[in-house]
């Protein structure tokens with residue numbers, strides 16, 4: 390009888406082979422070290438959370454959640470991100486610790502895919518949350534840490550796009566009110582053709598249509614803030630632009646303005662964002678490597694109100710963007726026959742102490758010695774009679 394699922398994996402699930410594992414490990418260690426050097430403390434949370442609390446607070450589409458039942462009949466989810474679990478943690482086990490809190494993590498997160506389109510349903514995120522600080526300096530710190538993390542991992546060429554969800558909402562709500570959702574969705578999908586078509590068909594004055602289409606042009610350096618101010622005059626919009634103006638100054642103080650550009654079209658997939666949002670791209674990848682932003686309402690849902698900002702970075706995509714740069718450790722193989730076993734073990738030990746990775750292999754256990762040898766930078770043979778023996 391055939392076993393149809395024997396070699397298959399569930400949709401979007403991936404294996405990590407040794408070479409990829411090694412590259413991920415190197416980059417993970419660099420990032421963890423960078424975040425720790427900025428004073429962020431690493432934490433871990435469980436893979437499973439309650440649907441009713443963290444699942445809903447994660448603010449991701451319901452169909453992207455993996456759900457299951459526990460023995461008591463409660464619905465659980467595989468965490469789709471780390472921001473909501475950290476909010477839960479800060480409001481419970483860390484309730485006694487004073488704000489602001491600087492936390493970082495390195496964890497697998499889970500997002501169900503509708504079809505096999507090459508997108509993983511499980512991937513590792515490395516990120517930070519700066520909780521209990523509503524200043525623009527905090528947003529700037531998080532962006533600066535994102536830049537230094539990407540540099541530290543060895544990525545040379547990248548850009549961070551910065552937007553503000555408060556500005557997008559101010560403009561859309563001002564013009565289309567209740568119907569803003571559809572337009573926001575086009576932006577989130579980066580479907581600008583769809584956005585334009587939709588705007589053209591709306592029953593609006595040509596002035597208002599022009600304002601909505603004007604949003605498409607708000608990409609570039611600091612100077613676009615003036616154009617942006619012409620499109621929205623309400624309080625929410627003005628406040629958002631003042632924050633972006635100050636944020637730009639903070640980034641100049643860090644000396645990283647060359648890595649950033651403004652993009653007021655930017656809408657991210659998590660609906661908990663309330664302020665500045667950002668997304669980082671490597672020059673050779675179309676998809677964002679990292680994203681984040683300000684979320685001032687989420688902590689309140691866990692009854693410990695606090696303004697917060699943070700970002701998450703996709704380790705798999707970062708490794709892909711860095712390409713071959715991860716350095717390979719020298720790997721040696723010592724093939725021995727049993728007469729020289731002790732000698733082989735001794736040699737292996739001293740090479741390991743010198744930092745090499747060493748495999749010791751009994752020749753009687755291999756049939757394809759050539760095939761095995763190809764996997765190593767060097768192969769030493771300890772075969773036959775011991776030295777000095779006749």
Ligand SMILES: N[C@@H](Cc1c[nH]c[nH+]1)C(=O)O
Pocket residue numbers: 469470471472516517518659680681682683684698699700701
């Ligand atoms: N959790 C977000 C990233 C983020 C961290 N903090 C704020 N935003 C994500 O998965 O996209």
